[in-house]
Each structure stands twice: as structure tokens, then as C-alpha cells.
Amino acid sequence: MRHRLLALLEHGARRLGIDPHQHWHLLRVSLLLDFRRQNALSSGQSTPSALLTTCLVYGIFSLLLALFTFRVLDLFHYSLIFLSYSMLMIAFIVLSEFGATIVSPDDYEILGHRPITSRTYFAVKLSNLLFYILMIGSALNVFPAFLGAFSESAERLFPLIYFPVALLACLFSAMLVVLLYGALLRVINYEKFKDALVYVQIAFSFLVLFGYQVILRAMPYWEQEATAGSRRAILIMPPGWFAGLVQVGLGHWERDFVLWAGWSMLMTGFLVGAGLRSFSLEYSFHLARLRAATAERRRARSPFRRRMARALERLLARSPEERAAFYFVRRMLRRDRTLKLRLYPALGFPIAFIVLGILEKGLTDPFLPSKRFPSVAFFMVLVGPLLVLNFHALLPYSSEHAAAWLFRVTPVRDLVRFFAGVKKAFLVALILPLFLLIGAALSWFWTPWHAFLHAALGFALSYIFLGIAFLFYRGGFPFSQEPMKMTQTRQMTLTFLCLPLFGAFFFLFYMLYKYAEGPFLALGLFLLLGWILNRAADQRAARATRAQQELEGEVLEWFDDLS
Amino acid sequence: MSEPMIEVVNLTKQYDGVLAVDHISFTIAQGEIVGYLGPNGAGKSTTVKMLTGILRPTEGSIAIDGLDLLKDPIEVKRRIGYVPETGGLYESLTAYEYLHLVGRLYHLPEEVLDHRVEEFLKLFGLQSFMHERLSSYSKGMKQKVLISAALLHNPKVLFLDEPLTGLDAHSALLLKELLRRLAAEGKTIFYCSHILDVVERTCTRVIIIHKGRIVADGTVEQLKELTRQGTLEDVFKQLTYSSDIEELAQAFARSILGMEG
Numbered sequence: 120m121r122h123r124l125l126a127l128l129e130h131g132a133r134r135l136g137i138d139p140h141q142h143w144h145l146l147r148v149s150l151l152l153d154f155r156r157q158n159a160l161s162s163g164q165s166t167p168s169a170l171l172t173t174c175l176v177y178g179i180f181s182l183l184l185a186l187f188t189f190r191v192l193d194l195f196h197y198s199l200i201f202l203s204y205s206m207l208m209i210a211f212i213v214l215s216e217f218g219a220t221i222v223s224p225d226d227y228e229i230l231g232h233r234p235i236t237s238r239t240y241f242a243v244k245l246s247n248l249l250f251y252i253l254m255i256g257s258a259l260n261v262f263p264a265f266l267g268a269f270s271e272s273a274e275r276l277f278p279l280i281y282f283p284v285a286l287l288a289c290l291f292s293a294m295l296v297v298l299l300y301g302a303l304l305r306v307i308n309y310e311k312f313k314d315a316l317v318y319v320q321i322a323f324s325f326l327v328l329f330g331y332q333v334i335l336r337a338m339p340y341w342e343q344e345a346t347a348g349s350r351r352a353i354l355i356m357p358p359g360w361f362a363g364l365v366q367v368g369l370g371h372w373e374r375d376f377v378l379w380a381g382w383s384m385l386m387t388g389f390l391v392g393a394g395l396r397s398f399s400l401e402y403s404f405h406l407a408r409l410r411a412a413t414a415e416r417r418r419a420r421s422p423f424r425r426r427m428a429r430a431l432e433r434l435l436a437r438s439p440e441e442r443a444a445f446y447f448v449r450r451m452l453r454r455d456r457t458l459k460l461r462l463y464p465a466l467g468f469p470i471a472f473i474v475l476g477i478l479e480k481g482l483t484d485p486f487l488p489s490k491r492f493p494s495v496a497f498f499m500v501l502v503g504p505l506l507v508l509n510f511h512a513l514l515p516y517s518s519e520h521a522a523a524w525l526f527r528v529t530p531v532r533d534l535v536r537f538f539a540g541v542k543k544a545f546l547v548a549l550i551l552p553l554f555l556l557i558g559a560a561l562s563w564f565w566t567p568w569h570a571f572l573h574a575a576l577g578f579a580l581s582y583i584f585l586g587i588a589f590l591f592y593r594g595g596f597p598f599s600q601e602p603m604k605m606t607q608t609r610q611m612t613l614t615f616l617c618l619p620l621f622g623a624f625f626f627l628f629y630m631l632y633k634y635a636e637g638p639f640l641a642l643g644l645f646l647l648l649g650w651i652l653n654r655a656a657d658q659r660a661a662r663a664t665r666a667q668q669e670l671e672g673e674v675l676e677w678f679d680d681l682s
Numbered sequence: 683m684s685e686p687m688i689e690v691v692n693l694t695k696q697y698d699g700v701l702a703v704d705h706i707s708f709t710i711a712q713g714e715i716v717g718y719l720g721p722n723g724a725g726k727s728t729t730v731k732m733l734t735g736i737l738r739p740t741e742g743s744i745a746i747d748g749l750d751l752l753k754d755p756i757e758v759k760r761r762i763g764y765v766p767e768t769g770g771l772y773e774s775l776t777a778y779e780y781l782h783l784v785g786r787l788y789h790l791p792e793e794v795l796d797h798r799v800e801e802f803l804k805l806f807g808l809q810s811f812m813h814e815r816l817s818s819y820s821k822g823m824k825q826k827v828l829i830s831a832a833l834l835h836n837p838k839v840l841f842l843d844e845p846l847t848g849l850d851a852h853s854a855l856l857l858k859e860l861l862r863r864l865a866a867e868g869k870t871i872f873y874c875s876h877i878l879d880v881v882e883r884t885c886t887r888v889i890i891i892h893k894g895r896i897v898a899d900g901t902v903e904q905l906k907e908l909t910r911q912g913t914l915e916d917v918f919k920q921l922t923y924s925s926d927i928e929e930l931a932q933a934f935a936r937s938i939l940g941m942e943g
Contacts, residue, residue, distance in 0.1 A: 144786045148775065155774040155815075228769050231736035232841075233787050234759035 135395065136238040145235075145243040150250060170251070174258035177208070182262035189266040197270055198281060198365045201263040202358035205285055206292040208259060209252060213296040214319065215460065216251075238395070245394070248293060256289035257282075280368035287387060288361040294390040295357075301394070317456045360386065435547065436540050440533045444540030444597075445547075451517070451598060452548045461513055465506045466553055469560035472499055482564045485573070485632040497628045499557050500577030501621050503550055504584040510545050511588035515595050516602040523599030527671070534661035541597055542585055542653065550585075554578040572638055579645030580624075586652025594663030685748075687712045687839055687870040688733070693742035695728050695894075702728045704894035705742070710887075712838075715861060715871040717885035719878065721922050725894040726874050727767060730843050733872065734764045747838055760788065763832035767843040767874075770828055773817040777808055777827045780816060781834060788835035795834075802830040806853065821848030829857065840864065843874045858884050882914040892922045 129139040154167050181201065188197060230240065264278040264285065299319065303312050363379025436442040452458055475495055476482040483493040531537055554574040561570035631637035688710040695703040703725040710716050720726045731737040733744060735755045744751040751758045772780060778799060785795035803809045806826040816824060825848045832840060840861075846854050861871055861884060875881050881888060882902050890898040890905075898905050898921055902914055911917045 140789060141787055144783055148772065148779075148783050151779075152772055152774045227736070228766065229772065230787075231731075232734040232759060232762065232764040233784070234756045235787060236756060 178258040185263040185266040198362040205259040209292040260285040438536040441536040441540035448544035469556040484565045503581030507584040517598030526596040538660040582649035589656030592660040594667040689745040696740040717881035717888040720891035763837035764841045778812040
């Protein structure tokens with residue numbers, strides 16, 4: 120029986136132009152490579168542990184969400200919420216973590232001259248991706264599936280129907296992103312491809328961050344529409360199609376459910392078919408084209424802008440080490456795509472806050488007495504500290520990590536000033552513009568004086584956080600370690616888990632604004648505290664980096680002895 | 683003359699309006715060792731990548747062992763072996779695992795594969811390191827693994843891009859001797875290199891490429907006669923450099939020493 124099934128699968132694969140023998144060995148090796156890549160200098164930074172943490176955190180989060188909702192919502196809306204959440208998360212993870220899995224010209228350098236068809240090669244990439252999708256998709260949906268059986272309109276079959284449908288929805292979501300890669304691959308070169316991907320990711324991050332606001336506001340409308348019987352809007356909402364499929368699976372053969380279920384199957388079939396047919400046929404040549412594409416030529420800055428940049432560097436960074444770090448980190452913040460993706464969406468927050476303010480018919484000014492709690496105004500200043508935590512988590516990693524040999528052979532004498540330069544570059548490139556934008560956005564609703572004082576408080580708080588974060592810096596030069604699959608998602612997830620702690624700051628701000636002098640005093644105090652903490656943090660980061668350099672030296676000596 | 687093993691006609695590669703390889707044509711017979719020379723950016727690696735099916739040409743045709751590379755890439759790739767200049771290895775795998783993967787991609791029977799992997803690693807002196815990850819290998823050791831991977835399936839045509847990079851004197855001698863033996867057995871070898879001395883001693887024919895075009899094609903002796911030069915290095919210098927090398931080096935030195943003052 121098992122042999123017959125395998126033979127059938129092999130026959131099917133061959134019909135699709137996939138060599139099953141090559142597929143199996145390449146897939147095995149690709150997963151082995153993912154699981155073996157580990158940073159020797161930072162324990163725990165490996166794909167398996169990152170995958171496990173991510174699955175665990177997602178599992179706990181969806182369990183909590185399910186516990187809050189399973190007795191409140193009917194099964195259709197319950198499925199809709201969890202399918203929306205899963206599909207968004209999967210699309211986001213594929214966009215942010217698996218770009219290199221699907222489109223890896225480096226991989227093609229190793230395999231391009233071997234007798235492997237484009238389809239086999241593409242199928243391996245897709246299978247590798249599916250492994251992670253199944254793991255994360257299961258973590259996201261296993262508890263909601265189980266708790267659904269005890270919901271308001273309890274149906275014992277629910278877990279058995281919901282779980283496979285949810286995995287199918289995750290597959291749909293991943294395929295949609297893969298096709299997006301395919302479309303981009305066809306029209307642009309590699310440099311532009313990576314840039315375009317970053318902008319798509321930034322837009323998507325923004326959607327994830329603010330989408331829930333829209334969903335919350337739209338939910339009552341959907342419910343109303345649904346009961347009115349006109350639910351055609353769901354036809355443009357993929358999670359709705361799959362929620363319909365769950366209903367059909369449970370035996371609810373209503374016209375709308377059947378329509379959505381049919382639509383979900385049709386669109387999934389279309390996506391898988393389109394992926395396999397159009398994308399995979401020319402896959403290897405697209406990759407080769409990407410590798411061959413010449414780099415984008417950048418226009419040189421005008422002499423005036425060059426002079427201004429030099430003057431700024433001299434003003435802010437006194438020692439050569441500090442200037443070097445300042446210049447390096449500023450350039451990386453402008454050019455490194457991962458940093459851009461993870462940090463730049465924050466600059467969109469002020470715009471989003473204006474939109475929220477308009478939706479809420481004004482933003483409560485904490486300087487003036489009001490019955491409404493100024494939660495949005497307080498949250499705005501916390502965007503800075505959140506950005507600081509992300510920067511701190513991302514700083515050691517870069518796809519250009521190999522170039523960090525430069526720091527190992529160049530005598531960086533004053534590491535304390537070096538780290539001061541790193542932090543100043545971040546403050547100048549991101550935190551300052553962010554709070555200037557926030558000040559400008561708040562001026563739309565408040566007097567400019569209030570708006571910019573509030574923004575200045577946010578800046579000072581971010582400065583404190585920068586000091587605190589670097590007190591815990593693990594050491595190492597910036598961008599000197601290889602980023603590994605899933606580790607960034609884990610870090611981001613852990614950072615988001617810190618969000619509830621920010622509630623304490625809401626209370627602090629509330630107390631500060633109760634007194635007229637409170638904000639002024641706090642501004643001075645925050646800046647002083649920030650200065651002290653940052654001085655200490657520079658010393659600490661320098662010590663940790665020196666310790667890591669010594670460890671690297673020992674490792675190299677050990678290798679020498681070995682060979 | 684025996685049957686042509688590699689036949690290239692009007693091969694062209696254009697990147698964003700820049701001609702990297704400009705309408706080159708040549709034929710290589712079975713059993714020939716051809717040295718492919720050119721300064722940096724001349725189009726050597728682009729040519730090799732097109733010949734190995736990694737890059738698609740903008741124009742022209744390539745036939746290997748009578749098969750059209752563009753029409754039948756998989757069959758052509760079964761017949762060739764390639765040693766790339768850089769990269770080309772999964773460094774988290776061991777040499778044993780990497781070579782097994784390569785052999786399986788060519789559908790070699792497991793017994794044959796086991797035997798060949800062990801023998802190749804033994805010949806290159808890597809047997810005691812075969813279960814260590816490639817990331818811990820030196821440059822020369824990695825190069826030996828790449829050469830083994832290219833020969834594992836007994837290809838008819840071998841493309842080598844700077845194959846001696848990192849090899850110690852003993853391994854370099856071994857490889858040169860191996861290439862001569864393979865050519866004598868009827869293998870065709872396309873050898874890309876900057877090391878003119880090695881090309882002069884190993885290759886039966888030399889093609890020199892400059893700015894994407896072939897500027898010379900013949901035996902070393904023919905080229906020396908044609909250009910009235912004493913060594914291949916002089917021939918190469920005459921055909922590919924417009925400025926005086928000594929003068930350039932002097933300007934460079936002046937610039938470095940000037941910094942001290």
C-alpha cells in the first residue's frame with residue numbers, strides 16, 4: 120500500500136516535470152542546512168530554537184485570543200477572526216523571512232550547472248517553505264481549533280474541519296506572496312527587486328500594525344451586513360472564503376457559504392496552478408538573470424550636501440572612531456533593506472495617528488483637562504522606545520556580515536566612542552525625524568507648543584531606552600553576524616510581548632501631566648537620566664565587544680591548532 | 683581533427699546595454715585543453731556561465747557534444763562538470779554529505795557513489811576530514827571538494843574557472859597532471875585562468891578575450907610567432923593592455939609612499 124502510494128506520488132511529480140529523486144535529496148539538504156546554521160558566538164541563535172520560540176509564542180497568543188472569544192462569537196465569526204490572523208501572519212512571515220528561500224541567486228550559483236529542471240528546483244523551494252508554513256500554521260490554529268468545539272454554537276466536528284482548512288488558508292496566503300515574488304522577478308533586476316520587496320513589506324507591516332483598527336471599526340458593519348443577507352463583500356476577503364469552507368464542512372449548506380467555499384477552492388487551485396505553471400518553468404533563468412543584473416548606479420551627492428553632511432558629522436562625532444561609526448550606521452540605515460523594513464514603518468505612525476485622530480474626531484490634549492483619557496497621545500511617544508528595542512535587536516545582524524572582518528583587522532582603539540557614534544547615528548537618522556513628524560502631526564489637533572513639548576518628551580524617553588537597551592548589549596560590532604531564518608521574527612515577537620509593560624508608562628505620563636510643571640521637569644530629568652545611562656551603556660557595550668573579540672581570537676586559535 | 687565537443691557561434695551577452703560578451707565564436711575538439719584568458723572584466727566568467735547553462739545568452743548558440751544547450755539544457759548539464767571560481771559549496775554540510783548530494787543529483791547508483799566519494803577524498807588527502815563541515819575547511823581544501831564534485835559523474839567536458847586557487851604545490855601538480863591524463867582519455871577541458879604560466883604549460887590551445895571579444899586563438903607557439911613575443915605573458919600584455927604596466931605601478935607606489943610623507 121505504502122509503495123503504491125509512493126509510486127503514485129512519483130508518477131504525479133514526473134507528470135509535473137519534477138524529478139522526485141532530486142526533489143527528495145535537495146529538500147532534505149535544504150532543511151538540514153537551515154537547521155545546522157548556528158551562530159557560534161551567540162548561543163541559542165539558531166533556526167530550530169527560533170522556530171520553536173516563534174511557534175510557542177504564537178501558540179500561546181492564539182490560545183489566549185481563543186479563550187477570550189470562543190464563548191462570545193458564533194463559529195463563522197470565530198473562524199473568520201482566526202483565519203484572518205493566521206493568513207496575515209503567514210503572509211508577513213513569508214515576506215520578511217523567506218524572500219531568500221524563494222529567490223536565492225546564491226543558491227543558484229551552486230546548483231545552476233547541475234541537471235536540475237526549473238520545476239524540480241522551484242518545487243524544492245516551495246516544499247521547504249511549506250514545512251515552515253505547516254509548523255507555524257499549526258501553532259497558530261491548534262488551540263483555536265480545539266476550543267471551537269466548546270463554543271457557543273458548539274459542534275464536535277469543528278476541530279477536524281477547521282484545522283485542515285486553516286492550513287489550506289495558510290498555504291493560500293503563502294502562495295499569494297510567492298506569486299508576488301514571481302511577478303516582481305519577471306520585471307525588474309535584483310537590486311530593484313530587493314528594494315521593491317522592502318517597500319511591499321513596509322506597506323504590509325503597516326497594514327498588520329493598523330489593520331486591526333480598521334477591522335475593529337468594520338466588524339459591526341460586517342455583522343449587520345451578514346444578518347441582512349448581503350454578504351458579497353466577503354468575496355474580496357480571502358479569510359471569509361475559508362470561513363465559508365469551514366461552514367460547508369460542518370454541513371451548513373447555505374448559499375453564501377457554498378459560494379465562498381467554492382471560491383476558496385477555485386482561487387487556491389488557481390494560485391497553486393499559476394505558481395507551478397508560469398513561475399516554475401522559467402524559475403532558474405529568472406534567478407540567473409537576477410544574479411547577472413548590474414547594480415543600480417547611485418547619483419553622487421551635490422558638493423553642498425556633502426559639505427553639510429561632513430559638518431554634521433564633525434559637530435556630532437568628535438573622535439575618528441565615533442565619526443566612522445556614525446557614518447557607517449547612517450549609511451546602513453539608509454541602504455540595508457532589513458533595517459529599512461523593520462524600522463521605517465514607524466515613520467508612518469504619525470500619519471496613522473492623524474487618521475485615527477480624524478476618525479475619533481480629535482485627539483485628546485493631555486495638557487488640557489478632559490474627561491477622555493489621552494491614550495493615543497501617550498501611545499505616540501512610546502513608538503520611539505519600541506523603535507529603540509527593534510534597532511537594538513537588529514544591530515548585530517546583516518546579510519553583509521562577511522565584511523565585518525574589517526573590524527577585526529582595523530585597530531578600533533576607542534570602542535566607547537565607537538558605540539556612542541552608533542547610537543548618535545540612530546538618534547539622528549530615525550528618532551529625531553520620528554518625533555519631529557509626531558510634533559507636526561499633533562500640531563494638527565493641538566497648539567504647536569503642546570505638540571512639540573509632548574514630542575520632545577517622547578524623544579527624551581527614547582534616549583533613556585537607548586541607554587537601557589545598550590546596557591544589555593551582547594557585544595560584537597554592528598552588522599557582523601549572519602541573520603538566520605526565524606530569528607528576526609522571534610525577536611520582533613518578543614519585542615511585541617513587551618508592549619503590555621508600556622502600560623506602566625501610561626500611568627507615569629498621566630501623573631506627569633496632572634501638574635503644569637510636570638512635563639518640563641520630566642523633560643530635564645529624562646535627558647539627564649538618558650545621558651547618564653548612555654555613558655554607562657557605551658562602556659558596557661565596549662566591554663562586551665572586547666570580550667567577544669577575545670573569544671573570537673580563542674576560537675580562531677583553536678581552529679589553527681586543529682588544522 | 684576529431685568531432686567538435688564544444689561549438690559556440692556568435693555568443694553574446696548584454697547587461698543593461700553593456701556588452702559583456704560580444705559575438706564570440708569558437709570550436710573545441712574532443713580531448714583538447716583550452717586555456718581561456720583575459721584581464722578582469724573581459725567576459726571570461728560570463729562566457730563560462732553561459733557555457734555551463736547558468737546564464738542565458740542574449741544571442742548566439744552553444745552546442746556541447748552535439749546537443750543544443752538552449753534546447754536541451756538538462757542533457758547537456760549531465761555531460762559537463764564545472765569548478766566555479768568562488769562559492770559553489772553548502773558550507774554547513776560535510777564533504778561526504780556534499781559529494782553524496784551532488785552524486786545523487788546525477789542519479790549515480792549508491793554503491794558507485796560511495797566508492798567514488800571515498801576514493802576522491804582519499805586521493806586529495808581529505809579522508810580524515812570528510813565528516814567535518816566544509817565551513818571549517820581551508821580555501822585549498824574547499825577547492826579540492828569542488829574539483830571532486832565536478833569529476834564525480836565522469837563528465838565528457840570539464841569547465842574550470844581558476845581551479846588552482848588556494849591549492850598547495852602538491853595538489854596543483856596533481857591537478858595539472860590529472861587534466862593531462864583526462865584529456866588523453868578524450869575529455870575536453872575548458873580552463874579559465876589568470877595564471878599564464880600554468881596555462882602555457884598545461885593547455886594545448888589558448889583563447890584570449892578582451893572587452894568581450896576574442897583577440898587571439900591558437901596554440902601558444904602560434905601566438906608567440908604571430909605577436910613576435912617571447913612568452914605568453916608578453917603576448918597577453920601586448921594584446922590586452924593599452925597603458926604601460928610599469929608606469930601604472932610607479933604611480934601607485936608614489937601615491938602610497940606620498941602618504942607617509
